[in-house]
Amino acid sequence: xxxxxxxxxxxxxxxxxxxxxxxxxxxxxxxxxxxxxxxxxxxxxxxxxxxxxxxxxxxxxxxxxxxxxxxxxxxxxxxxxxxxxxxxxxxxxxxxxxxxxxxxxxxxxxxxxxxxxxxxxxxxxxxxxxxxxxxxxxxxxxxxxxxxxxxxxxxxxxxxxxxxxxxxxxxxxxxxxxxxxxxxxxxxxxxxxxxxxxxxxxxxxxxxxxxxxxxxxxxxxxxxxxxxxxxxxxxxxxxxxxxxxxxxxxxxxxxxxxxxxxxxxxxxxxxxxxxxxxxxxxxxxxxxxxxxxxxxxxxxxxxxxxxxxxxxxxxxxxxxxxxxxxxxxxxxxxxxxxxxxxxxxxxxxxxxxxxxxxxxxxxxxxxxxxxxxxxxxxxxxxxxxxxxxxxxxxxxxxxxxxxxxxxxxxxxxxxxxxxxxxxxxxxxxxxxxxxxxxxxxxxxxxx
Amino acid sequence: xxxxxxxxxxxxxxxxxxxxxxxxxxxxxxxxxxxxxxxxxxxxxxxxxxxxxxxxxxxxxxxxxxxxxxxxxxxxxxxxxxxxxxxxxxxxxxxxxxxxxxxxxxxxxxxxxxxxxxxxxxxxxxxxxxxxxxxxxxxxxxxxxxxxxxxxxxxxxxxxxxxxx
Numbered sequence: 145x146x147x148x149x150x151x152x153x154x155x156x157x158x159x160x161x162x163x164x165x166x167x168x169x170x171x172x173x174x175x176x177x178x179x180x181x182x183x184x185x186x187x188x189x190x191x192x193x194x195x196x197x198x199x200x201x202x203x204x205x206x207x208x209x210x211x212x213x214x215x216x217x218x219x220x221x222x223x224x225x226x227x228x229x230x231x232x233x234x235x236x237x238x239x240x241x242x243x244x245x246x247x248x249x250x251x252x253x254x255x256x257x258x259x260x261x262x263x264x265x266x267x268x269x270x271x272x273x274x275x276x277x278x279x280x281x282x283x284x285x286x287x288x289x290x291x292x293x294x295x296x297x298x299x300x301x302x303x304x305x306x307x308x309x310x311x312x313x314x315x316x317x318x319x320x321x322x323x324x325x326x327x328x329x330x331x332x333x334x335x336x337x338x339x340x341x342x343x344x345x346x347x348x349x350x351x352x353x354x355x356x357x358x359x360x361x362x363x364x365x366x367x368x369x370x371x372x373x374x375x376x377x378x379x380x381x382x383x384x385x386x387x388x389x390x391x392x393x394x395x396x397x398x399x400x401x402x403x404x405x406x407x408x409x410x411x412x413x414x415x416x417x418x419x420x421x422x423x424x425x426x427x428x429x430x431x432x433x434x435x436x437x438x439x440x441x442x443x444x445x446x447x448x449x450x451x452x453x454x455x456x457x458x459x460x461x462x463x464x465x466x467x468x469x470x471x472x473x474x475x476x477x478x479x480x481x482x483x484x485x486x487x488x489x490x491x492x493x494x495x496x497x498x499x500x501x502x503x504x505x506x507x508x509x510x511x512x513x514x515x516x517x518x519x520x521x522x523x524x525x526x527x528x529x530x531x532x533x534x535x536x537x538x539x540x541x542x543x544x545x546x547x548x549x550x551x552x553x554x555x556x557x558x559x560x561x562x563x564x565x566x567x568x569x570x571x572x573x574x575x576x577x578x579x580x581x582x583x584x585x586x587x588x589x590x591x
Numbered sequence: 592x593x594x595x596x597x598x599x600x601x602x603x604x605x606x607x608x609x610x611x612x613x614x615x616x617x618x619x620x621x622x623x624x625x626x627x628x629x630x631x632x633x634x635x636x637x638x639x640x641x642x643x644x645x646x647x648x649x650x651x652x653x654x655x656x657x658x659x660x661x662x663x664x665x666x667x668x669x670x671x672x673x674x675x676x677x678x679x680x681x682x683x684x685x686x687x688x689x690x691x692x693x694x695x696x697x698x699x700x701x702x703x704x705x706x707x708x709x710x711x712x713x714x715x716x717x718x719x720x721x722x723x724x725x726x727x728x729x730x731x732x733x734x735x736x737x738x739x740x741x742x743x744x745x746x747x748x749x750x751x752x753x754x755x756x
Contacts, residue, residue, distance in 0.1 A: 255607060256607075256610065259607070259610060259611055259614055260614050260615075260618045263661070264661045265607075266607070267606070267607075269606070284661060316661060317664050318602075318603060318660070318661055318662055318663050318664040318665075319661045440659065441655045441658070441659070442652065442655035442656050442658075442659050444655075445648070445651065445652075446652055446655075449648075
């Protein structure tokens with residue numbers, strides 16, 4: 145059933161580290177040619193790699209680890225992926241159901257441990273539920289605001305004979321993400337926009353997750369409204385686009401932050417107004433009416449009071465906006481932003497960093513030769529691939545320096561051949577912040 | 592405005608649901624006054640009644656967070672709804688003299704509380720009333736019998752009136 149389910153979900157890569165309570169599932173994977181099993185040196189590297197895979201491909205990253213330490217080693221990766229809305233399904237081995245609660249060998253309550261940092265966590269307690277639970281897990285992970293689902297599989301459930309029929313449909317009565325746009329709210333937003341003299345788009349990860357980049361670029365061009373992004377939203381429109389101002393917040397640019405402070409309408413899509421971008425909430429965008437489109441109602445008006453909330457999938461909303469959005473005359477506003485940009489450019493990474501790779505700054509012993517300056521990393525991959533994306537997540541220097549001249553969709557297709565394996569994307573980009581946190585994993589890189 | 596609020600939750604009757612809901616409140620530092628849960632006419636659905644104190648904005652966020660939980664089927668705001676709401680409470684009073692017993696009987700009357708048991712020097716009382724009435728009654732008993740009370744409260748259970756709001 146397990147393998148059937150993975151195949152039915154189109155899983156081609158499984159990030160997996162074996163152990164006693166998961167060994168039956170590994171046995172079942174022998175001879176399954178459609179699934180490539182990536183074995184790292186540690187589960188934390190494993191889940192970050194699955195996270196990178198999911199970010200780059202837009203598909204669900206799938207992890208399989210054993211019980212106890214195998215499961216607990218996933219915790220940081222689960223939190224990272226979940227807060228960044230990355231779809232992962234993590235299968236954890238578990239001691240047999242009769243031993244649960246006995247403090248058995250390598251038993252931990254991973255569902256309890258991860259409950260507050262994942263979208264859904266469940267222990268499968270009956271073999272007949274296995275198919276439905278896995279179906280549910282993939283559906284929850286990838287739909288709505290994507291996130292992490294933990295599926296805990298006791299060893300006796302793994303071994304029990306049972307039906308291999310995998311359900312085609314899933315219906316969860318407590319989980320119905322709303323993706324359609326409320327037209328009334330959208331019209332209100334349009335009215336607000338028509339009055340605007342200094343409007344600004346604030347784009348977050350939601351635009352990238354919805355793969356709405358092209359439409360978003362067209363929308364920005366049609367309206368003429370300048371764009372700032374969050375770290376997760378970088379690449380929502382190309383960073384070399386004339387309408388792109390920069391990243392917002394504590395890690396952002398002067399021009400982007402000044403533009404937010406000065407704008408009169410902040411049209412935000414797929415953001416969650418994290419404290420890193422808002423700073424002091426009472427002083428955030430003080431002159432602006434705030435429009436917020438998000439698929440997650442709980443992200444709206446949580447940190448920042450929103451004037452016009454719209455619950456919708458970013459792509460659907462942007463599509464609807466394209467039909468209705470006005471073309472505005474914003475020449476003066478854009479010129480002002482250009483002056484801010486010119487007056488306070490971002491520092492560019494020094495060219496000689498490559499020659500300084502043996503300096504103390506990159507002290508990952510044994511891997512120094514692999515490390516380069518963050519900006520350089522992106523530029524070199526860019527040259528290889530023609531484009532690049534923030535695969536490894538919270539590398540702030542990369543977020544500052546990195547350029548995304550094109551859209552991130554094609555990343556995996558282009559990087560994969562160049563690095564041999566997607567875990568390599570993680571292993572090579574993640575240390576680019578100057579610290580080699582997962583030093584075990586460059587060994588996993590192929591090619 | 593910070594005030595007392597009530598929620599009625601329809602949730603999956605599954606292992607872990609209570610932990611998820613309770614964990615949401617503790618993890619996000621939401622105030623939680625009381626939480627009751629029990630089965631319903633549908634064995635796959637449990638119903639919770641939650642009492643909490645919060646301001647408007649936090650309350651909106653709490654409702655959204657609960658709605659977002661996969662295990663939560665429906666969230667109903669009972670704060671300003673027409674509902675029946677009652678809480679079971681037991682009270683033991685120690686060291687009771689004959690005069691105390693007479694006093695207790697007198698105090699039970701306006702609150703429709705019952706004497707369940709009368710021991711050698713202890714009296715066991717039961718009160719089923721709205722939470723606020725129980726609060727009032729406890730305040731009265733504390734004044735009359737300071738340091739001699741043992742209290743167990745069940746938390747409120749609420750349902751919409753037939754007439755509706």
